[in-house]
């Protein structure tokens with residue numbers, strides 16, 4: 222990044238790059254978990270769930286793009302090998318062994334809740350210190366909050382559908 226761009230940052234840039242790389246690993250896992258989940262999912266509301274999972278996968282890929290661009294701008298190197306994703310990731314990867322729609326939704330809700338915590342924590346760290354990263358992370362956090370809400374809404378509909386009284 223340009224020297225003035227670095228100079229205005231009121232924080233440890235290497236530490237920030239590390240946090241962003243960890244978030245980047247999370248985004249790749251989230252992307253693949255949604256993408257493969259949309260292929261294998263089965264059960265009630267399948268169509269609606271598939272549409273949502275595909276939309277979320279697209280968003281996670283866009284987040285990976287936003288985070289890696291900022292890492293480069295800060296003078297860092299985005300994680301270069303998938304082999305390092307496991308080690309860096311905060312939220313990990315949950316493979317959809319059980320294709321039942323509620324099981325997949327549960328796994329993805331858990332992932333979103335982890336992502337919300339991660340981005341909220343980064344937001345706190347960059348607040349008043351790096352307005353550009355703040356803006357990017359705020360946009361991503363807004364999406365993750367919407368993702369959690371979307372998935373919980375489908376879950377609620379499935380539960381209402383299965384009501385017997």
Ligand SMILES: [Fe+2]
Nearest residue numbers: 248280281284
């Ligand atoms: Fe994301």
Ligand SMILES: [Fe+2]
Nearest residue numbers: 333364365368
């Ligand atoms: Fe998400």
